[in-house]
Amino acid sequence: MTEMLLTVRGLRKSFGSDESAVPVLAELAFKLPAGGSLALMGRSGSGKSTLLNILCGLERPEAGELILFGQDYRRADWQQLRRERIGVVFQEANLMPTLSLLDNVRLRAALAGQPQSRGQHWLDTLDIGELAQRFPDQVSGGQRQRAALAMVFAMAPALILADEPTGSLDRVTADDVADSLFRLQAETGCGLILATHDPELASRCQRTLDLAHRAVDRDAGPPLP
Amino acid sequence: MTTFTALLSHYRRHPWQGAALALLMLLATTLWTGIHHLTSEARASLGQSERAVEARHQVQRIDGAVLTVEDFVSLRRQGLCLMPWLEVLPEGESRRVIGVDPLAALCFQRQGDVASFDGQPLRGDPFLDIADAAALPARQSQLFLIVAPNTGVLPEAYRITSFSLAPDTGQLGDSFLLNLDALSVLVLLITGLLLRSVYLLSLSQRRDSFALLNRFGVPVRRVRWHLVAELVCLALLTLIPGILLGQLLANGLAGGFASVMEGLFDSRQFATSGNNWLVPTVVMMALLLLVCAADWLIPDKLRKASVFVIRSGLLALLFIVVGTGGVWLAPNLLWLFVSVALGLAGAGLLMPWCLSALSSRMSRASHQPLRRWWWAEFGVLCRRLALPLVALQLALAMVLAVQALVTTFEATFDHWLxxxxxxxxxxxxxxxxxxxxxxxxxxxxxxxxxxxxxxxxxxxxxxxxxxxxxxxxxxxxxxxxxxxxxxxxxxxxxxxxxxxxxxxxxxxxxxxxxxxxxxxxxxxxxxxxxxxxxxxxxxxxxxxxxxxxxxxxxxxxxxxxxxxxxxxxxxxxxxxxxxxxxxxxxxxxxxxxxxxxxxxxxxxxLANRVFDQTFMLTRAMTLLTLALAAVALLLMGWVFLATRLWYFRLLEVWGLERAAIFLRLLTLALAVSLSAAVLALPVGVGLTWVLVQRINPLAFGWSLPMELYPGFWLELLALALVIGVCIALLMRRQLGRPAVRPSVTGTVTGEER
Incomplete structure (x- = not known):
């Protein structure tokens, strides 16, 4: 039987006070197997980022079931999970501006309890090894996103949550960054949940969840409940 | 919606920032106006009364008894040209008024050698009709009889002596007022630093908006003029209440000031008209425009060169060396103040350089990535808050020096008494x-x-x-x-x-x-x-x-x-x-x-009471300046750290507990405020030495032993700790809120590090 990284059932989340509450996520359900990848799609405001925040423990759902690494979310030590097992990549501003690219990677590895000495290796792997001593403002947007991926892989994550990681890049650079992401995800065997507006990028995931219609259009993984 | 209202929308979105700028301008105007008002009133008071009796003589009784109206009547009947001069200190007032008799002064006018009061409105600033002055409920009053030279032969019971409103103090009184002028210049400098820092912060936060307006075809020049107009509007809103508050402050301290003049120089202070708003308005407006337009006034090449010299620390060292030499060699008070100003400017320039060098060194030396990040972030904070930090450093140094001076004086004076x-x-x-x-x-x-x-x-x-x-x-x-x-x-x-x-x-x-x-x-x-x-x-x-x-x-x-x-x-x-x-x-x-x-x-x-009163004024002024600088650093630290909130949240995303993040935030805020206090200590000690050994002899004619009060240093360090803790506590509230992602401009221009 396939090991499940993540199981979500009946998840609900809304914003605002009781009467004027706006539901963002309602009765959401899906699963992600180990090493699987899932694309979250939907128009702006459909709840992609909110779902990612819930999946890394930065926000709490109102109701529903969330089992992560076989553990109920209410009993999870979210700090530890984010530190050691869940890597998060945003569209931009993933790096500390005061540290060089290498120091950023080393910081992330150190927090995860991984060897800092592998920092240069990850930058080399992502083809930005020669930029190791540069600061984030001294490299291009694509190179910054590669450095962000290096940081995530340096922590040896079990699950990567990526919120429009190529959203601010041009097509060619976006493709390069996406190539690196999927290549390394496959090599390391971690799970990947990726929020995007880009159907082409979404199509590279094993499954896609459209939050607007709550429909799974390709089902390469285990059946949803 | 016009370009101007679009720019103003920044303050609608960040009302606290607008309020902080307005508050700073208000406080600064109040403080500066207060000092200026006191000094100019004292000068006017002395000058106006001295002019009225320039080169005059007075009649005194040989037996030393106090003159009365009967003396005046008897001498006038003998044909002597006399003018009664009744000095009255009214109940509840700190400054005297002078009762004169315009008719009696007519004989002086005939001799053509005295300022006439005939036809001149006597409005009590400081001159009154003698009958009105005599009718005032008075705490103290004294009659003088001013006499024209060559007035004739006096009866045997009287003699003529010179009449002066203050003893010959060898310019000491002027030196004291110059001292106050120097204090007001220092306050103006601190104010300028604070205004510029708030202005630069609002600019940096609106850089994306300016770029956007530029892309929409709005010329840079027009945006600049809008910024000037925005500041002028803000200034008009804050200057008038600031000036009024400053005059209230001056009036509140006038009693202490009159005691100072009388206690130190036997110089009475007379009431003068309080309509003194033009100079503060012009000075504050000019200061405001200067600090805001400094970037446009200095040519780009010169600015780039000066940035290099400033960053290398050379200018700071040059100022310190020249200032220190000047303090040793200055022949008079004016040159001494210029030297002290150079020294302070050097210390102010050196502080950000020192802290930046320290943070770079420590960051490089740290093998632990989180510690390296902390030092790098400390460097950014010190650079971005350099102006309010320097303002706080100078204010702390000033308070430390004045406190040491006053405490030394009290101890020495007590021992001497x-x-x-x-x-x-x-x-x-x-x-x-x-x-x-x-x-x-x-x-x-x-x-x-x-x-x-x-x-x-x-x-x-x-x-x-x-x-x-x-x-x-x-x-x-x-x-x-x-x-x-x-x-x-x-x-x-x-x-x-x-x-x-x-x-x-x-x-x-x-x-x-x-x-x-x-x-x-x-x-x-x-x-x-x-x-x-x-x-x-x-x-x-x-x-x-x-x-x-x-x-x-x-x-x-x-x-x-x-x-x-x-x-x-x-x-x-x-x-x-x-x-x-x-x-x-x-x-x-x-x-x-x-x-x-x-x-x-x-x-x-009695003597102790007089001297307590004497230094109350100086203490009050320096403490107000310190409060201004502390509030400024608090506001600026809070506003600036809010722009770094995203990076603190990033640490949370990376799995750091919020308590651990707050601890780092707290240590950063404490380190920044403590750095200003620690670096203020040597400046304060130097300033103490200058005050007691150089300025005091020139201004007052006596020197004091050089004493240091480490207990007070601890109090100032504790104050700096309180400022740091307040910044961190304000930020703690923000940590729970969603962080705004830094602007793209900021992440690619390097201004975030």
Whole structure:
């Protein structure tokens, strides 16, 4: 039987006070197997980022079931999970501006309890090894996103949550960054949940969840409940 | 929606930032206006009254009695040209008004040598009609009769003396006002730094908006003009209440200020008109435009070059070296202030450089990535908050120096008073009584075995120096010169000065006189007493705090027989004899029903009260400046750290507990505020030395010992800790809120590191 990284059932989340509450996520359900990848799609405001925040423990759902690494979310030590097992990549501003690219990677590895000495290796792997001593403002947007991926892989994550990681890049650079992401995800065997507006990028995931219609259009993984 | 309203929308989105800028401008205007108002009023007060009696003389009674209206009437009837001058200190007021009689002044006008009051409105600033002045409920009033030169022969009971509103203090009063001017310049400098920092912050936060407007075709020049208009609007809103508050502050402190002028320089402060709003308005507007338009006024090439020189620390070192040299060598107060300003500017430039260098070094040396991040973030904070940090550093240094000066003064003054008032009692010799017989009785009846000590004090006037350059001095003669004075501290002395003084082999001078005449122990001086000239050596220089007048201390035996004694008293410690025995005996000898006897403790209390009042003003001003700088750093730290919130949230995303993040935030805020305080210490110590050893002698004529008060340093460090904790606590509230992602402009221009 396939090991499940993540199981979500009946998840609900809304914003605002009781009467004027706006539901963002309602009765959401899906699963992600180990090493699987899932694309979250939907128009702006459909709840992609909110779902990612819930999946890394930065926000709490109102109701529903969330089992992560076989553990109920209410009993999870979210700090530890984010530190050691869940890597998060945003569209931009993933790096500390005061540290060089290498120091950023080393910081992330150190927090995860991984060897800092592998920092240069990850930058080399992502083809930005020669930029190791540069600061984030001294490299291009694509190179910054590669450095962000290096940081995530340096922590040896079990699950990567990526919120429009190529959203601010041009097509060619976006493709390069996406190539690196999927290549390394496959090599390391971690799970990947990726929020995007880009159907082409979404199509590279094993499954896609459209939050607007709550429909799974390709089902390469285990059946949803 | 216009470009202007689009720019203003920043403050709609960030109302606290707008409020902070307005608050800073308001406080700064208040503080500066307050100081300026006091100083200019004092100058106007002295100038206006001095002009009215320029080169005048007054009539005094030979017997020393107070003049009355009857004296005026009797002298006028004899055809003398006189003008009554009634000085009144009204109840509940701190400044005097002057009652004059315009009709009486007409005879002066005929002689064409006096400012006429005829037809001039007398509105009480400071001149009033004498009848109105006399009708005022007064705490104090004194009548002077000003007389025209060549006025004719006076009756025998009167004499003519020169009339001046303040004693000849050798420009000390002007120096004191210059001191206050320097304080106001320092406040203006601190204000400028704070305004510029808030302005730069609002610019950096709106950089994306400016870029957007530019892309929409709005020329850069027009955006700049809009910014100027925005600031002028803000200034108009805050300047007027600031000036009004400043005048209220000045009026609140006027009592203290009048005491300062009177306590230090015997100089009365008269009421002047308070309509003084133009200068503060123009100065604050000019300052505002200057700090905001500095970037446009300095050519790009020069600015880039200056940035390099400033960042390399060279300019700071140059300023410090030149400033320090200037402080040693400055010939007068003005040059001294210029040197101090250079030194302070150097210290201000050096601080961000030092902290930046420290953070880079420590960051490079840290092997632990989180610690490396902390040091790098510390460097950013210090650079971005450089202006408010420098303002706080200068304000702290100023407070530290003023506090040390005041505390040293209080301690020294207390010790000095203890020596001066070493006798338990002070007994006035009644008018017409023979002090010689009393002294004889004391010699006979107070044996050394009784533990009693006493001396007779004779006061009068003499002249020091040669004919054309001679100046009037107070004479302070003692007989005998005994143990009540021989324990006085001397600033300079020759061998066995007290024995020499007692033997009549020389005199001692007070520090003020020695300083102004450039005299030292061992010098020979020419002293003229009752028309007789004598050449005597200076045996010692003694401290004489708080008196502007020059004084010569000598043995009573050295006084010529016909010396005119203006005042006589006895200082007595009765020992086992008891003061009642002595007063009863002396009252019998002098055939007086009662004697004026004062317990020296009451004199000491009175003197301490006067000096507490004297320095209240300086303390209040410096503490207000410190409060301004502290509030500014608090606001700026809070606003700036809010722009770093995203990166703190990033740490949370990376799995750091919120408590751990807050701890780092707290340590950062504390490190920044403490750095300013720690670096303020050497500046404050240097400034203390300049105040007590250089400025004080030039401004007041006396110097103080250099004392340091580490306990107060701890208090200032604790204050810095409080500021740091407040910044961190304000930020703690923000940590729970969603963070705004940093602008793209910021992440690619390097301004975030």
């Amino acid at each position: 203890g020596q001066r008032l070493s006798a338990d009692y002070y007994l006035e010799v009644p008018t017409g009584a023979d002090a010689e017989i009393a002294a004889h009785w004391l010699t006979q009846n107070l044996p050394a075995t009784s533990g009693a000590r006493w001396h007779r004090v004779l006061r009068g006037q003499g002249r020091i120096g040669l004919d054309s350059q001679s100046r009037s001095v107070d004479v302070f003669a003692l007989a005998p010169v005994g143990s009540l004075v021989t324990e006085w501290d001397l600033i300079e002395q020759t061998e066995q000065p007290w024995q020499q003084l007692a033997a009549g082999h020389g005199v001692m001078l007070n520090e003020q006189l020695a300083y102004r005449q450039g005299l030292a122990a061992g010098d020979q001086i020419q002293l003229e007493l009752a028309g007789q000239s004598m050449s005597v050596p200076v045996l010692g220089i003694y401290p004489d705090y708080g008196r502007p007048a020059g004084e010569v201390l000598m043995a009573g035996d050295l006084l010529p027989d016909d010396f005119s004694v203006a005042f006589e008293s006895f200082s007595i410690s009765p020992g086992s004899v008891g003061i009642e025995t002595i007063t009863e005996a002396l009252a019998g000898i002098w055939q007086q029903p009662a004697l004026t006897l004062r317990d020296n403790r009451s004199i000491r209390d």
